[in-house]
Amino acid sequence: MLGVEDLRSGYGRIEALHGVSLEVRAGEIVTLVGGNGAGKTTLLRAISGVQPVTGGRVLFEGADVTRLSPHRRVELGIAQVPEGRQIFGPLSVEDNLRLGAYRKTHGAAEVGKDLDKIFAMFPILAERRRNPAGGLSGGQQQMLAIGRALMGRPRLLLLDEPSMGLAPILVDQILAAIVDLRSEGVTVFLVEQNAFAALSIADRGYVIETGTIAKEGSGKALIEDPAVREAYLGV
Amino acid sequence: MAEFLQFAFSGLTVGAVYALVAIGFTLIYNASDVVNFAQGEFVMIGGMATVFIMAAGVPMPLAAGGAIVIAVAVGLLLHRLAIEPARGADAVTLIIITIGASIFLRSAASIVFDKQFHTLPPFTGETPIVIGGAAILPQSLWVLGGGVVIVTILWAFLTHTILGKAILATAANRLAAKLVGINTSYVVGLSFAVSAAIGAIAGILVSPVTLTRYDVGTLLALKGFAAAMVGGMGSPIGAIVGGLLIGLLEAFGAGYISSDYKDAIAFLVILAVLFFMPTGLFGRASVERV
Numbered sequence A: 001m002l003g004v005e006d007l008r009s010g011y012g013r014i015e016a017l018h019g020v021s022l023e024v025r026a027g028e029i030v031t032l033v034g035g036n037g038a039g040k041t042t043l044l045r046a047i048s049g050v051q052p053v054t055g056g057r058v059l060f061e062g063a064d065v066t067r068l069s070p071h072r073r074v075e076l077g078i079a080q081v082p083e084g085r086q087i088f089g090p091l092s093v094e095d096n097l098r099l100g101a102y103r104k105t106h107g108a109a110e111v112g113k114d115l116d117k118i119f120a121m122f123p124i125l126a127e128r129r130r131n132p133a134g135g136l137s138g139g140q141q142q143m144l145a146i147g148r149a150l151m152g153r154p155r156l157l158l159l160d161e162p163s164m165g166l167a168p169i170l171v172d173q174i175l176a177a178i179v180d181l182r183s184e185g186v187t188v189f190l191v192e193q194n195a196f197a198a199l200s201i202a203d204r205g206y207v208i209e210t211g212t213i214a215k216e217g218s219g220k221a222l223i224e225d226p227a228v229r230e231a232y233l234g235v
Numbered sequence B: 001m002a003e004f005l006q007f008a009f010s011g012l013t014v015g016a017v018y019a020l021v022a023i024g025f026t027l028i029y030n031a032s033d034v035v036n037f038a039q040g041e042f043v044m045i046g047g048m049a050t051v052f053i054m055a056a057g058v059p060m061p062l063a064a065g066g067a068i069v070i071a072v073a074v075g076l077l078l079h080r081l082a083i084e085p086a087r088g089a090d091a092v093t094l095i096i097i098t099i100g101a102s103i104f105l106r107s108a109a110s111i112v113f114d115k116q117f118h119t120l121p122p123f124t125g126e127t128p129i130v131i132g133g134a135a136i137l138p139q140s141l142w143v144l145g146g147g148v149v150i151v152t153i154l155w156a157f158l159t160h161t162i163l164g165k166a167i168l169a170t171a172a173n174r175l176a177a178k179l180v181g182i183n184t185s186y187v188v189g190l191s192f193a194v195s196a197a198i199g200a201i202a203g204i205l206v207s208p209v210t211l212t213r214y215d216v217g218t219l220l221a222l223k224g225f226a227a228a229m230v231g232g233m234g235s236p237i238g239a240i241v242g243g244l245l246i247g248l249l250e251a252f253g254a255g256y257i258s259s260d261y262k263d264a265i266a267f268l269v270i271l272a273v274l275f276f277m278p279t280g281l282f283g284r285a286s287v288e289r290v
C-alpha cells in the first residue's frame, strides 16, 4: 500500500533521512522505532508531503505521490496524527473533528455518523464538544488528534508517537483503538519511542537509526532481538 | 457636549476605516504570517476605481461593484505573483515584498488614474443629521453601518462555514491544516481576496467624506497597521477596537489640541500601549500549549 524508496530529506543543508526504504502492506500495522532525532517525524512528514524531499520516492498504492501536495495525499486516503498533537486550539472540539473530514465529499449525514462514532470511541470528547480544543488535557488532545484523522476515513493512518506524555491506561486505550482500526480495514504505520507496546501490536516493524533503516522484521522478532531489546526496550 | 459628540462621530468614522484596514491585516497575517503593507492600496483602489468607472458613465452601484472586483483581482495577483513565489521566506523579506508591492501599486495608480484628489457623491445626500447639537453627515452613518455589516458577515463566514473554519484552522496551526487536507495556499489566496474586498468597500464608503487620491493608501496602511498592533496583531476584536481608538484619539487630538499633531498623537499612544503591553490590548501571549 505504502512504499518508501531510498527517501532523502533534511533541513537546509543537513540531511536527516539518508535513503530510507520501507514498505507497509494493506491491512498491516507496521511500527517504526528509533531514538531521539533518528528521523521518524521527518519520515512521516515526508510521506504526508509537508516536508521537502531531496531524493527517492513515496508510492501509494503503486502510484508515485512524491511530488503531490499534502491535500491531494489526504484525498487519496493518507491521514496523519502528528507529533505533539497539533490540534486547532481556538476551535471547538467538534470543529476540529469536522475539519478532519474537510476533503471528504461523502455528505453531511455521513460526517455526522462518523462524528458519532468518534464520540462513542472517546466519550470525553462528546462531553467537551463545544469547548475550545486548547483547553483539553494532553490525553484528551491526543484522542482528538486521532479522532480528527479518522474523520477523513483514511486508508492509511500515520501515527507519530501517539502515546507521548500519556498515562499508561490511556496508552493501552489508544493501542487498543489502533488494533480495532486494523480490523476495520485501516492500514497503520505507527511511530513510537515506547517501543515494547508498539511492537507487540505490530505485524512488522522497522528500526531507524540516524536516518537509515537499521533492522526490520516481524514485531515479535524485533522484540526478541537482543540489540533492539537493549537499545529500545530498556532490558 | 455638542463639540465632544462632533469629535466623537468624526473619530468613529475614520476609526471605522482604520478598523477595516486592520481587519484586512489581521486576516492575511493569521492565514500566512504576512504583514501586508499594500493593504491601504486596496482602499485607494476601491475609491479611485469607482470614481473613474463612474466618469465613464456607469451608475454608482455598478461602478462600486466593478471597483471591488478590480481590488480583489489585484489582491489575488499580489498573492500569486509576489507572495506565493516567496513562500518560506523570512518575515522581513515578506514585509519588504509587500512594501514594494504597495509602492508599485501606488505608481501604477498615478498612471492609470491621475494625481488629483477625487471624491464620490454621498450615497444619501449631504444634509447633516443633528444629534445632541452635533451635525453628522449621513455618509458617516453609511461608513459606520457598512463597517458593522462587513464585520458581521465576516464573522458569520468564519465561524459558520467550513471554508471560514478552514481559514481559522490555518491560522491556528498551519501544519495541522495541511495534514487534514486544507490547501493552505488557497486559503492564503482567499484571505488576500477577502481583505482586498473589505479594503475596497471601506474606500468606497469613506471617499465621499475624506476624498481620495492615488497615494491615500500609505497613511491608511500605517494607521491600520498601528490599529492592528495596538489591538494585538492577529486579534480581530483587537483590530476593531484599535481602529476605533486611533480614530477617536486623532479626532479629539485634532479638536482639543491641534490638527497639526493629530497623527503624532495617535502614534504616541501606540508607542505607549506597546511599551506597557507589548502584545497589544487583545494580543495572545506568544506561548502556546503544545
Ligand SMILES: Nc1ncnc2c1ncn2[C@@H]1O[C@H](COP(=O)(O)OP(=O)(O)OP(=O)(O)O)[C@@H](O)[C@H]1O
Binding pocket: A011, A016, A034, A035, A036, A037, A038, A039, A040, A041, A042, A043, A083, A193
Ligand atoms: N525543524 C528542524 N530544523 C532543523 N533540524 C531539524 C528539525 N526538525 C528535526 N531536525 C533534525 O532532524 C533530525 C531528525 O529529526 P526528527 O524530528 O525526524 O527525529 P525523530 O526520530 O522524530 O525524533 P523524536 O523521537 O525526538 O521525535 C534530527 O537530527 C533533528 O535534530
Ligand SMILES: [Mg+2]
Binding pocket: A040, A041, A042, A083, A160
Ligand atoms: Mg519525532
